[in-house]
Amino acid sequence: MIKWGIIGVGDVCEIKSGPALQNAEGSELVAVMRRTGYLAEDFAKRHGVPKWYDKVEDLINDPEINALYIATPPDGHAPYAKMVAEAGKTVYVEKPMARSHEECLTMVEACEKASVKLFVAYYRRALPNFLKIKELIDSNTIGDIRFIDIKVHKSLKPDIVGQSENLDNWRTKPDVAGAGYFYDLASHQLDYFDFLFGPVVKANGIAKNFGGLYSAEDTTLGTFEFENGVLGMGSWCFATDVDSELEKTTIYGSKGRIEFSFFTGSDVFLFQEDAKVEKFSFEMPKHIQQPLIQGMVDELNGLNNRCPSTGISGARTNKVLEEICVRVDE
Numbered sequence: 001m002i003k004w005g006i007i008g009v010g011d012v013c014e015i016k017s018g019p020a021l022q023n024a025e026g027s028e029l030v031a032v033m034r035r036t037g038y039l040a041e042d043f044a045k046r047h048g049v050p051k052w053y054d055k056v057e058d059l060i061n062d063p064e065i066n067a068l069y070i071a072t073p074p075d076g077h078a079p080y081a082k083m084v085a086e087a088g089k090t091v092y093v094e095k096p097m098a099r100s101h102e103e104c105l106t107m108v109e110a111c112e113k114a115s116v117k118l119f120v121a122y123y124r125r126a127l128p129n130f131l132k133i134k135e136l137i138d139s140n141t142i143g144d145i146r147f148i149d150i151k152v153h154k155s156l157k158p159d160i161v162g163q164s165e166n167l168d169n170w171r172t173k174p175d176v177a178g179a180g181y182f183y184d185l186a187s188h189q190l191d192y193f194d195f196l197f198g199p200v201v202k203a204n205g206i207a208k209n210f211g212g213l214y215s216a217e218d219t220t221l222g223t224f225e226f227e228n229g230v231l232g233m234g235s236w237c238f239a240t241d242v243d244s245e246l247e248k249t250t251i252y253g254s255k256g257r258i259e260f261s262f263f264t265g266s267d268v269f270l271f272q273e274d275a276k277v278e279k280f281s282f283e284m285p286k287h288i289q290q291p292l293i294q295g296m297v298d299e300l301n302g303l304n305n306r307c308p309s310t311g312i313s314g315a316r317t318n319k320v321l322e323e324i325c326v327r328v329d330e
Helices: 018-023 037-047 056-060 074-086 101-114 128-138 181-197 290-300 311-324
Strands: 002-007 027-033 051-053 067-070 090-093 118-120 145-155 200-208 219-226 231-240 246-253 256-260 268-272 278-280
Touching: 002 018, 002 056, 002 074, 018 027, 018 037, 018 290, 027 037, 027 056, 027 290, 037 051, 051 056, 056 074, 067 074, 074 090, 074 101, 090 101, 090 290, 101 118, 101 311, 118 311, 128 181, 128 256, 128 268, 145 181, 181 200, 181 219, 181 231, 181 311, 200 311, 219 311
Parallel strands: 002 027, 002 067, 027 051, 067 090, 090 118, 145 231
Antiparallel strands: 145 246, 200 219, 219 231, 246 256, 256 268, 268 278
C-alpha cells in the first residue's frame, strides 16, 4: 500500500488529485499539510484524511507515509523534492516540474542519489482522449507527420487558468512560477508532444509583455523540432480581444490531420483525404489525475503498469519552455 502525504493542500487537491490518491487501488491518503494549519485541518475533515500538519518537516518525517505529493507553486518544488528524497520517500510533484531546467536537474539528481522515484503531474499522458490521439498517430492514420500547430489565444483575463479572477496570482510571478501563463499551460502541451514524438532537439522562441498587467510575459511564439524530424510551432497570447479567443491544436500528416483542445474540451476530430470528419468523444474521469496516479501506484507496488511521466521527461519539458520563452522587452 502506497501511503501518501500532500505538501501544500490547495485548490488543485480538491478534485483533481487529492481524491485520486484516495481512490486509486493500492493507494491511501493519510496526511495533508499546509502552513495555515486550520486550512489543512479543514481539508482533512472534509475529505476524511486521518492526519494534518502545519509544518512540512512533520509531514515528511511521519513514519506511516512512504510517498509525498508536492502540490505547491513551482518555487517550492525543488527544495521540497530534495527534502522528501533525503527522507527516502517517493516524490510526486505538480507541473511545471520547477521554475527552471536547472532546478529540475537538481531534483532528478537528488532522487537518483537517494534511489527514490520521481514523478511529475503531466496527467494528459494517461487520459483517454490523448491516448486515442497517440493510437491514431502510431497506426499511421494520417500518414507521415509533417508538423504540429498549437494556438492558445486568450484575453487578459483568461478563462482556462486557476485563480483567473485575480490577475495578481502566482502564475504571473516569474520568481514563483518561472514565467507566466505560458509555463502553466504550454508545459502540458509540450510535455504531451514529448510523449507522442520523443524529445525536442531544437527550440527557439520570443516572448513579450504587451498588456502590462503583470511582470511575466503575456505573449510567446515558438518553433521546435523533435528527434524524429517532426516540426512544431506555437503561439500563446494572453492579451487578445475576447472575440479572437482560440484554443486549438492541429497535427498535420501526409494523409490528413487531427484537431483537438487541451483545455476547453475532450473531443478529437479526425480529417482524412476523401472522407468525412470523424469525431471521437470521451468522458473524462471525475478526478482528472487518477489514471496517471494509478500507473504510478502500480509501478511503486511492483505491477506491470508504469507511470509515463517521470522526472527525466519533466525536466526535458522545462528545457524546451526555457528555450522558447526568451524575453525581448527586458
